[in-house]
Amino acid sequence: MPADTALERQNETEQTRSGEFYRPDVDILELADELIVRADVPGARNEGIDINFEDGALTIYAKIAERPRCGPLLLREYGVGDYRRTFRVSEQIDASRISAQYGDGVLTLHLPKAEKARPRKIQVQG
Amino acid sequence: MTQRVRGGFPQFREFRDEVDRLFSNLAAHPTVAGATRFVTGREFPSLNLWEDNDNVYAECELPGVRSEDLDISVVGSEMTIKGRRAETAEPQATYHRRERGVGLFSRTLKLPTEIAVDQVQASLREGVLLVTMPKAESAKPRKVQVRVSA
Numbered sequence: 006m007p008a009d010t011a012l013e014r015q016n017e018t019e020q021t022r023s024g025e026f027y028r029p030d031v032d033i034l035e036l037a038d039e040l041i042v043r044a045d046v047p048g049a050r051n052e053g054i055d056i057n058f059e060d061g062a063l064t065i066y067a068k069i070a071e072r073p074r075c076g077p078l079l080l081r082e083y084g085v086g087d088y089r090r091t092f093r094v095s096e097q098i099d100a101s102r103i104s105a106q107y108g109d110g111v112l113t114l115h116l117p118k119a120e121k122a123r124p125r126k127i128q129v130q131g
Numbered sequence: 132m133t134q135r136v137r138g139g140f141p142q143f144r145e146f147r148d149e150v151d152r153l154f155s156n157l158a159a160h161p162t163v164a165g166a167t168r169f170v171t172g173r174e175f176p177s178l179n180l181w182e183d184n185d186n187v188y189a190e191c192e193l194p195g196v197r198s199e200d201l202d203i204s205v206v207g208s209e210m211t212i213k214g215r216r217a218e219t220a221e222p223q224a225t226y227h228r229r230e231r232g233v234g235l236f237s238r239t240l241k242l243p244t245e246i247a248v249d250q251v252q253a254s255l256r257e258g259v260l261l262v263t264m265p266k267a268e269s270a271k272p273r274k275v276q277v278r279v280s281a
């Protein structure tokens with residue numbers, strides 16, 4: 006199966022915004038009847054997560070609240086800010102049945118394939 | 132183009148990214164021992180470190196890591212964070228992207244002061260670990276009144 010059939014990142018739109026958003030690391034898996042997207046959005050809360058599916062484009066957004074910090078940083082290896090990433094979904098998706106769970110900083114999306122996109126076993130008549 | 136890059140597991144790192152990070156560490160934090168240690172690329176987890184009068188704080192992002200899979204220890208002025216991120220088994224799945232690393236990680240960092248090791252506390256919320264390390268009494272700043280004679 007070609008690697009880019011199901012979900013393809015949309016033209017790096019998030020990168021042209023000169024670093025206003027962080028791009029979450031994701032796993033994208035395909036099963037027979039659904040696609041699963043797992044995204045690392047540490048620090049996010051349920052109410053700050055926004056998922057949008059429109060015209061075949063899936064956008065994940067997670068607002069990250071400022072974390073309390075006192076005193077100057079002695080070491081800074083990462084920045085903290087909102088996450089955003091958009092994917093182009095070429096697979097037929099049943100948008101009304103998309104579901105999401107969030108916990109421990111990981112967002113999991115289930116995108117059920119539309120009925121007609123599912124593999125079908127064809128019985129050969131004897 | 133400036134793409135901001137976040138921390139990741141070692142097996143998914145890109146070379147350019149490692150070089151950038153190495154140089155930024157060297158330039159910005161030459162005095163924090165451990166920060167520039169560079170063995171197999173960028174170290175995981177990435178850390179932010181800060182302090183106030185009483186404590187040193189270390190924060191890192193560990194999404195999908197459970198607290199029972201995490202082992203934090205402080206000896207003298209050295210902190211070690213060890214753990215693992217479990218793999219979610221999906222034997223039937225075809226992976227289109229796999230950016231999230233799994234497996235074991237370990238990182239040791241030299242802290243700027245001695246720590247009262249028996250009072251260290253840690254919290255893991257929404258995939259963000261915060262370790263609060265009270266400074267040893269000997270390491271706290273002391274205000275000394277000096278009399279100036281006329």
